[in-house]
Amino acid sequence: xxxxxxxxxxxxxxxxxxxxxxRLLAWFAANGRDMPWRRSRRPYPILVSEIMLxxxxxxxxxxxxxxxxxxxxxxxxxAQAPRRDVIVLWDGLGYNLRAVRLHLLAQxxxxxRHGRLPRTLEELRALPGVGPYTASALACFAFGVDxxxxxxxxxxxxxxxxxxxxxxxxAPITKRRGATLAAAxxxxxxxxxxxxxxxxxxxxxxxxxxxxxxxxxxxxxxxARAAFAAPRRQAGSQPRSPSTPGGPRRLSRRPAxxxxxxxxxxxxxxxxxxxxLAPHESVPLSQLGRRIKADFTVADRAxxxxxxxxxxxxxxxxxxxxxGRSHVAMPS
Ligand code: SF4
Numbered sequence: 545x546x547x548x549x550x551x552x553x554x555x556x557x558x559x560x561x562x563x564x565x566x567r568l569l570a571w572f573a574a575n576g577r578d579m580p581w582r583r584s585r586r587p588y589p590i591l592v593s594e595i596m597l598x599x600x601x602x603x604x605x606x607x608x609x610x611x612x613x614x615x616x617x618x619x620x621x622x623a624q625a626p627r628r629d630v631i632v633l634w635d636g637l638g639y640n641l642r643a644v645r646l647h648l649l650a651q652x653x654x655x656x657r658h659g660r661l662p663r664t665l666e667e668l669r670a671l672p673g674v675g676p677y678t679a680s681a682l683a684c685f686a687f688g689v690d691x692x693x694x695x696x697x698x699x700x701x702x703x704x705x706x707x708x709x710x711x712x713x714x715a716p717i718t719k720r721r722g723a724t725l726a727a728a729x730x731x732x733x734x735x736x737x738x739x740x741x742x743x744x745x746x747x748x749x750x751x752x753x754x755x756x757x758x759x760x761x762x763x764x765x766x767x768a769r770a771a772f773a774a775p776r777r778q779a780g781s782q783p784r785s786p787s788t789p790g791g792p793r794r795l796s797r798r799p800a801x802x803x804x805x806x807x808x809x810x811x812x813x814x815x816x817x818x819x820x821l822a823p824h825e826s827v828p829l830s831q832l833g834r835r836i837k838a839d840f841t842v843a844d845r846a847x848x849x850x851x852x853x854x855x856x857x858x859x860x861x862x863x864x865x866x867x868g869r870s871h872v873a874m875p876s
Contacts, residue, residue, distance in 0.1 A: 556765070564765050565731045565738070571761035572741030575748065577602075581609060582740065587661045587686035588619045594681045595646050599639045608637055619661070622647065623654035627859065628874040632819050640815050644859040645673035663687045684735050692726030693739040694719075697746025702726060704750060704768035713768030807851060810836055811860075814851070818861060818874045826864060826873035 556564065579602065581593035592612055596605045612633055616622035622630070627647055634643035649671060653659060661682065662668055668679035683689035694702070699717070702725045707713040731738055749756050757769045803809050813836040817827065833840035833848050840848075852872065855861050862875050 560765070561729070564762065565729070565734075567761045567764075568741050568745065569731075569734065569737055572737060572744060576737075576740060576744050577747070580606065582685075585686065587682065589613055590686040591619075591661065591678075591682060592646070594678050594685075595642050596637055598642065598678070600637045604636065608633075616650075618659060619650045620654045620659035622650040623659070626823075626876055628823060628876060631815065631860070631874060635816075635819055638812070640812070640860060641858055648859070649673050661686070663689075665689055665691055681739075684739055688736065690730065690732050690735045692723060692730050692735075693743075694722045694726050695743060695746075697744075697750075698722075698726065698739070698742045700752065701742055701746045701750045701762075702729075704755070705762060705766050707767040707771075710767045710771055713771045811851060811855060813837075814855065814872075815860060818872065821874065823874075826866065826871035829863070829870040829872055832872055 579593075581589055584590060589609075593605065593609055596609055596612075600608075615629070615633055616625055625647070627644065630643050630647045631640055634640055637643075650659075652672065653661060662671070663683075664687075665679055665683045668674055668682050669676060671679070674682070677693070677695060680691050680693045681695075684691050684693050692698075699722045700714075702722055703715070703717045704713045706725055707715065708717075709715060726742075729738075745760070745762070749760050755768075755772050757763050757766070757772050760766065760769075763769050814832070817832075817835055821827070827835065829852075832852075833844055837844065852861070852863060856863055859875055862873050864871050864873055
């Protein structure tokens with residue numbers, strides 16, 4: 545019988561591959577997560593959900609997604625809205641730059657394509673601010689293109705399922721290998737359900753720390769299953785990767801910077817402060833430092849000036865002259 549060449553320790557026959565797909569799709573039909581954007585086939589709501597979900601959890605995205613679509617029901621309406629309103633509505637999602645990029649994208653598509661997103665993977669990839677993952681997700685979920693979508697959940701399932709070293713199922717794999725595996729498994733004509741099924745399996749069963757292999761529809765084909773069927777841990781001990789006897793995999797030797805000391809934290813504080821202002825209000829630059837950092841000193845001025853210039857370039861704020869003094873405000 546001819547075998548399907550999958551670049552992994554496992555080579556599945558066409559029959560095995562059919563069974564594997566059938567098993568996962570049946571599991572998805574019974575266990576797939578219900579999310580409002582999954583009920584939509586309109587590209588714009590799917591685009592908004594994909595941008596919001598990039599760095600924010602599903603539970604936090606859901607109410608924000610509804611509010612955003614109520615305020616800006618179409619790409620053209622979003623394009624016409626003041627930047628300030630878009631950033632204000634982004635409150636609670638974090639990574640505010642995504643709001644600016646989404647707004648810029650809407651303006652461009654409104655201007656150049658009458659508010660209609662392109663339909664092909666190549667055109668979607670060429671859009672500013674749309675990375676390879678978002679382009680694939682849009683092509684698949686909004687336009688029904690048969691293409692793999694590899695997010696962190698899917699990548700984890702694939703690397704475990706076809707682990708090159710079964711004793712180290714969480715060894716990182718390259719993006720290219722993830723894409724190759726995902727493409728080899730993709731059932732033509734069922735890409736949408738298939739990608740969502742893998743995503744949900746990664747989120748609900750093949751969890752990062754403690755996969756529930758006993759409940760996994762793919763366990764029969766999985767290289768990593770034996771490694772995770774380790775002896776029960778003693779109460780109170782930390783779960784760890786099967787191949788890292790010394791503890792969790794070490795990712796970096798650089799000392800971690802506390803979030804409260806990071807530039808991201810202070811950028812968030814600046815946007816939060818500006819959000820709290822009425823549309824015509826601004827903050828004198830001379831007061832801004834103390835209002836976002838309790839121990840702000842003269843020595844912090846250069847750092848703050850650099851961050852403000854960067855944020856102004858990114859479109860997150862404006863620095864204006866008013867009565868001979870510099871003021872910081874939301875973009876108009
Ligand atoms: S058997 Fe376990 S490790 Fe393998 S895919 Fe399923 S949950 Fe993940």
